[in-house]
Amino acid sequence: xxxxxxxxxxxxxxxxxxxxxxxxxxxxxxxxxxxxxxxxxxxxxxxxxxxxxxxxxxxxxxxxxxxxxxxxxxxxxxxxxxxxxxxxxxxxxxxxxxxxxxxxxxxxxxxxxxxxxxxxxxxxxxxxxxxxxxxxxxxxxxxxxxxxxxxxxxxxxxxxxxxxxxxxxxxxxxxxxxxxxxxxxxxxxxxx
Amino acid sequence: xxxxxxxxxxxxxxxxxxxxxxxxxxxxxxxxxxxxxxxxxxxxxxxxxxxxxxxxxxxxxxxxxxxxxxxxxxxxxxxxxxxxxxxxxxxxxxxxxxxxxxxxxxxxxxxxxxxxxxxxxxxxxxxxxxxxxxxxxxxxxxxxxxxxxxxxxxxxxxxxxxxxxxxxxxxxxxxxxxxxxxxxxxxxxxxxxxxxxxxxxxxxxxxxxxxxxxxxxxxxxxxxxxxxxxxxxxxxxxxxxxxxxxxxxxxxxxxxxxxxxxxxxxxxxxxxxxxxxxxxxxxxxxxxxxxxxxxxxxxxxxxxxxxxxxxxxxxxxxxxxxxxxxxxxxxxxxxxxxxxxxxxxxxxxxxxxxxxxxxxxxxxxxxxxxxxxxxxxxxxxxxxxxxxxxxxxxxxxxxxxxxxxxxxxxxxxxxxxxxxxxxxxxxxxxxxxxxxxxxxxxxxxxxxxxxxxxxxxxxxxxxxxxxxxxxxxxxxxxxxxxxxxxxxxxxxxxxxxxxxxxxxxxxxxxxxxxxxxxxxxxxxxxxxxxxxxxxxxx
Numbered sequence: 001x002x003x004x005x006x007x008x009x010x011x012x013x014x015x016x017x018x019x020x021x022x023x024x025x026x027x028x029x030x031x032x033x034x035x036x037x038x039x040x041x042x043x044x045x046x047x048x049x050x051x052x053x054x055x056x057x058x059x060x061x062x063x064x065x066x067x068x069x070x071x072x073x074x075x076x077x078x079x080x081x082x083x084x085x086x087x088x089x090x091x092x093x094x095x096x097x098x099x100x101x102x103x104x105x106x107x108x109x110x111x112x113x114x115x116x117x118x119x120x121x122x123x124x125x126x127x128x129x130x131x132x133x134x135x136x137x138x139x140x141x142x143x144x145x146x147x148x149x150x151x152x153x154x155x156x157x158x159x160x161x162x163x164x165x166x167x168x169x170x171x172x173x174x175x176x177x178x179x180x181x182x183x184x185x186x187x188x189x190x191x192x
Numbered sequence: 193x194x195x196x197x198x199x200x201x202x203x204x205x206x207x208x209x210x211x212x213x214x215x216x217x218x219x220x221x222x223x224x225x226x227x228x229x230x231x232x233x234x235x236x237x238x239x240x241x242x243x244x245x246x247x248x249x250x251x252x253x254x255x256x257x258x259x260x261x262x263x264x265x266x267x268x269x270x271x272x273x274x275x276x277x278x279x280x281x282x283x284x285x286x287x288x289x290x291x292x293x294x295x296x297x298x299x300x301x302x303x304x305x306x307x308x309x310x311x312x313x314x315x316x317x318x319x320x321x322x323x324x325x326x327x328x329x330x331x332x333x334x335x336x337x338x339x340x341x342x343x344x345x346x347x348x349x350x351x352x353x354x355x356x357x358x359x360x361x362x363x364x365x366x367x368x369x370x371x372x373x374x375x376x377x378x379x380x381x382x383x384x385x386x387x388x389x390x391x392x393x394x395x396x397x398x399x400x401x402x403x404x405x406x407x408x409x410x411x412x413x414x415x416x417x418x419x420x421x422x423x424x425x426x427x428x429x430x431x432x433x434x435x436x437x438x439x440x441x442x443x444x445x446x447x448x449x450x451x452x453x454x455x456x457x458x459x460x461x462x463x464x465x466x467x468x469x470x471x472x473x474x475x476x477x478x479x480x481x482x483x484x485x486x487x488x489x490x491x492x493x494x495x496x497x498x499x500x501x502x503x504x505x506x507x508x509x510x511x512x513x514x515x516x517x518x519x520x521x522x523x524x525x526x527x528x529x530x531x532x533x534x535x536x537x538x539x540x541x542x543x544x545x546x547x548x549x550x551x552x553x554x555x556x557x558x559x560x561x562x563x564x565x566x567x568x569x570x571x572x573x574x575x576x577x578x579x580x581x582x583x584x585x586x587x588x589x590x591x592x593x594x595x596x597x598x599x600x601x602x603x604x605x606x607x608x609x610x611x612x613x614x615x616x617x618x619x620x621x622x623x624x625x626x627x628x629x630x631x632x633x634x635x636x637x638x639x640x641x642x643x644x645x646x647x648x649x650x651x652x653x654x655x656x657x658x659x660x661x662x663x664x665x666x667x668x669x670x671x672x673x674x675x676x677x678x679x680x681x682x683x684x685x686x687x688x689x690x691x692x693x694x695x696x697x698x699x700x701x702x703x704x705x706x707x708x709x710x711x712x713x714x715x716x717x718x719x720x721x722x723x724x725x726x727x728x729x730x
Contacts, residue, residue, distance in 0.1 A: 065551075067558025084239060121558075130557040156552050163565060164242060164548035171562055172547055172569040178390030178511055179242050181397065187388060187512040187541065188349045 056101040059113035065162040081161030100154040103146040195221035198453035200425045203278015205679040205699045206459030207403030212703030214417035225424040226250045226275030237394035247394035248273040254598035259605045266608035271646035277404030282393040285400045287327045287374040287693040292337040294687035301529040307684045308656045308665035321696035325401040326380040329372030335525040345377045354518040357539045360631040367522040374401035392514035428472040435674045462648035462681035466589040467604045482669035491583035493686040495645040500625035502634025507570035510542040524688040533617025534580040534688040544572025577621035580688040649680040666705040
């Protein structure tokens with residue numbers, strides 16, 4: 001994504017711990033990330049997630065599951081998970097993912113996926129968005145309802161989805177695993 | 193619609209029975225409440241399984257309503273499956289014969305009741321059932337009852353973790369042997385060899401025996417069997433002579449239809465068979481069809497189970513295969529079962545958390561999370577114990593008029609408790625499993641919570657006395673000559689063994705009896721070998 005003066009300012013403010021959502025609208029182009037409330041009806045709208053939303057979610061998950069940007073293969077596993085979940089006829093997961101992308105973008109003041117890895121981590125650390133546990137009375141930032149949903153629902157879902165995929169099994173040294181058929185004799189001996 | 197034999201349910205019992213009858217040229221119609229799960233969409237079930245969801249959900253959910261009571265909650269979700277294949281869609285595939293003593297607990301140990309048939313009566317049908325389902329095994333169990341034929345498929349090899357368990361068991365003097373299973377160790381009956389896919393509750397390649405992939409299509413291929421899906425039987429209607437005249441059923445449109453036949457068979461599982469009988473009241477049967485004994489729905493049993501796990505120092509490489517390959521039947525046989533319940537030991541090839549579970553429980557993110565997953569994975573060994581439950585009339589399936597299903601019929605109410613007999617066996621089993629894990633040098637040895645196998649047993653028990661049983665030894669209802677009740681509901685006692693092979697053997701035997709009665713000869717004139725199933729390895 002092209003950097004603009006506005007995104008650079010917002011990114012800088014985020015890094016130094018300023019809440020960009022408290023700023024009045026700055027001038028510049030209109031983006032949908034500013035247009036609708038978080039957690040509203042639009043978030044639960046059905047239909048496929050946009051490429052931009054998926055980019056933001058993958059960027060978020062990269063910080064959660066690996067602490068870095070994901071490889072193309074790892075991205076693929078995560079995208080499979082997101083697509084599978086988003087097909088849920090109730091629309092719950094599509095809504096959750098939209099809420100997540102919208103919150104990230106609001107807090108970043110720009111597309112979350114356009115931030116550098118360090119700035120992603122700084123933003124998520126500032127708002128404790130990598131922690132699924134929410135303590136009683138814990139301040140949850142400017143969008144507390146969305147932040148709660150993201151932390152308690154989206155974070156475990158993304159971590160579970162990623163480590164439940166081939167990526168998680170690769171992390172423990174398994175090339176074949178539940179869901180991927182292989183050699184029937186492998187289970188009889190230790191792994192090499 | 194008309195048939196010679198109308199069957200309710202296309203699961204283990206109904207599917208096997210339909211094939212056996214159709215092979216004899218008998219016209220069969222099977223009414224199945226659920227859908228035909230398309231094998232081409234098996235991947236969806238696999239994905240649900242991997243997400244720790246029910247691989248086989250069916251709609252409408254209002255058809256699966258039930259309520260619970262008693263001191264222990266027995267949940268039916270995930271413990272039965274509606275659709276062609278029934279519970280064979282998701283079963284583990286463990287195909288054990290019951291031991292000959294399991295058929296005569298009263299005679300051997302002075303408890304419960306004897307079955308009206310013996311192991312010897314059922315043995316040829318066990319052999320036929322093993323061939324039909326394709327059971328892989330070897331005769332290495334010291335406590336096995338005599339068998340007339342060898343297993344049709346070679347046993348699956350012991351696993352890496354089995355080799356650890358075997359040493360500990362040998363030191364402790366605990367028997368250790370292969371676990372027979374209806375799963376293809378070699379290609380068999382048109383289905384492929386197992387490829388260790390690890391999702392056996394939704395086998396992606398059809399290597400695990402499943403009635404929807406074998407017996408039902410084979411029955412249909414004879415031209416003598418027809419399966420009607422999404423057809424829920426609402427009640428049975430009687431004629432003036434007191435015999436069943438028709439099955440009244442409906443689809444999702446709720447329009448009632450009738451299936452007439454000469455003989456009717458309920459094969460809907462122990463819960464639904466009992467419910468259907470209780471729903472079918474009439475002047476001759478005011479408390480439910482075939483219920484003059486008052487025992488329909490009574491003596492409901494299952495297999496209480498617990499996993500005992502321990503932490504190993506080294507990686508034991510779990511989750512490379514979806515089933516267990518070793519067990520011990522020692523404590524199901526060599527016990528004074530008058531006071532101590534029997535139990536099986538299943539040596540788990542997969543215990544402890546999967547990578548996703550480790551990750552979600554860790555509270556970590558990023559590189560630290562990845563390290564934790566790698567360090568924690570593969571450090572647990574486990575033993576699962578299954579305990580025999582005795583029949584108790586207080587454990588029952590009844591109708592709950594306050595909760596209605598999709599068609600407005602009362603939902604089943606499951607009343608379930610455990611007695612000191614079962615609790616004592618669970619304690620003994622936990623102790624034995626703990627000793628084995630301790631011998632292996634494991635730490636943090638502990639039992640997980642109590643759970644129950646997906647086995648529903650004993651709601652229309654067989655017996656010789658019509659006052660004390662619902663069906664006779666041929667599974668024909670004492671009170672209704674043209675009605676048969678098959679499946680594990682007819683078991684007198686539960687044993688500690690999984691019931692499916694016995695369900696199949698009894699269904700083959702019942703088919704022989706039904707065929708004999710339909711064709712006017714005695715059952716013995718319709719020989720087992722003439723119709724039963726002898727598929728080839730391929």
